[in-house]
Amino acid sequence: MTASRRQLLLGGAAASLALARPAAAAEPSAVEQLERLLVLERRLEHAYDTALARGAIEPELGDTLLAHEREHVRGLEQALRGLGRREPRAGAPPPEAGAAFESRRAFARYALDLEDRTVRAYEQVLATLRAERLLQPLGSIMASGAQHMVALRQVAGDDLLGVP
Amino acid sequence: MAAVTLASCGGGDPPPSDRPQAGSGAGLLNSIVALENAGIAAWAAIGEALSGEGRRYARAIREREIEHAERLGELVRGLGGTPPTRRSAAEYASLFPRMRGESDALHFAGDLEERLVRAYLDALRSLPHSDQRRAAAEIAAEEAEDLAVVHLLAGGPAAPQPFVTGTL
Numbered sequence: 001m002t003a004s005r006r007q008l009l010l011g012g013a014a015a016s017l018a019l020a021r022p023a024a025a026a027e028p029s030a031v032e033q034l035e036r037l038l039v040l041e042r043r044l045e046h047a048y049d050t051a052l053a054r055g056a057i058e059p060e061l062g063d064t065l066l067a068h069e070r071e072h073v074r075g076l077e078q079a080l081r082g083l084g085r086r087e088p089r090a091g092a093p094p095p096e097a098g099a100a101f102e103s104r105r106a107f108a109r110y111a112l113d114l115e116d117r118t119v120r121a122y123e124q125v126l127a128t129l130r131a132e133r134l135l136q137p138l139g140s141i142m143a144s145g146a147q148h149m150v151a152l153r154q155v156a157g158d159d160l161l162g163v164p
Numbered sequence: 165m166a167a168v169t170l171a172s173c174g175g176g177d178p179p180p181s182d183r184p185q186a187g188s189g190a191g192l193l194n195s196i197v198a199l200e201n202a203g204i205a206a207w208a209a210i211g212e213a214l215s216g217e218g219r220r221y222a223r224a225i226r227e228r229e230i231e232h233a234e235r236l237g238e239l240v241r242g243l244g245g246t247p248p249t250r251r252s253a254a255e256y257a258s259l260f261p262r263m264r265g266e267s268d269a270l271h272f273a274g275d276l277e278e279r280l281v282r283a284y285l286d287a288l289r290s291l292p293h294s295d296q297r298r299a300a301a302e303i304a305a306e307e308a309e310d311l312a313v314v315h316l317l318a319g320g321p322a323a324p325q326p327f328v329t330g331t332l
Contacts, residue, residue, distance in 0.1 A: 071326035119305050126288055127298035135288040143281055143308035143328035150312035151322035160313045161224055
């Protein structure tokens with residue numbers, strides 16, 4: 001695949017999130033589901049930001065994962081605006097546990113747990129969300145989170161597929 | 165008893181059928197089972213071209229593809245359908261690119277996993293039932309993981325993009 005075609009596809013995923021407007025009026029359940037995902041994505045964003053500041057993640061990997069989380073947050077906020085939510089609500093991330101940042105391996109395990117919970121939340125939302133145009137772009141974010149898990153397992157020294 | 169009576173009289177119910185109804189999702193699920201069946205054969209061939217960790221992961225990923233095909237096959241059977249059976253390795257082999265070494269094998273593996281990710285993400289919009297969509301989402305996440313492992317085996321970053329769309 002050429003770089004330009006890939007960029008077009010990736011750009012399309014982000015644009016789909018921004019433009020997705022279901023034919024029906026905004027459904028509270030859809031908004032609530034997206035806000036739940038937004039809370040989780042902001043928590044990941046905060047975790048990577050903190051880890052970078054404390055040296056708890058290798059800088060290149062941390063920069064990449066943080067940039068991805070910011071894209072995910074931006075996409076979810078745009079999707080929520082498309083559903084009629086002007087000011088997307090998502091609670092402030094909780095204070096991060098200090099022990100999680102004591103070493104790069106410890107942080108990898110901590111972030112792996114957060115990513116896993118987030119991927120499972122996407123799976124649940126994708127099974128029930130009625131805003132059909134959002135399914136594919138949300139799925140592309142979930143798939144990115146699944147790849148983050150592989151990157152973090154490598155840092156943690158685990159099997160890449162999570163096989164015990 | 166009432167249901168038995170209605171059925172014996174015709175009762176307005178559709179006639180018994182051994183085929184799933186149109187729009188049930190069975191057709192789409194079967195098309196993905198066929199793709200997974202090809203994937204199972206492909207990962208066997210890819211594993212033969214790899215060594216060490218690469219071969220070990222090829223085997224593990226092939227096992228996951230078998231589980232995916234079985235899970236989707238169960239959904240198809242639950243709809244009254246019959247999932248496609250796997251063809252012989254020789255039949256699939258003629259469809260695969262020639263692999264001259266590990267680089268070719270990983271390139272093929274990447275293309276295969278991109279296609280599988282895309283198939284599941286596309287299916288999310290078309291599958292009518294939540295259990296079907298749940299299965300598609302869970303398997304899509306695993307295919308994305310498999311793709312990340314291929315990236316690492318090829319010497320790249322596991323997660324290069326913020327949106328993993330797969331390719332056709």
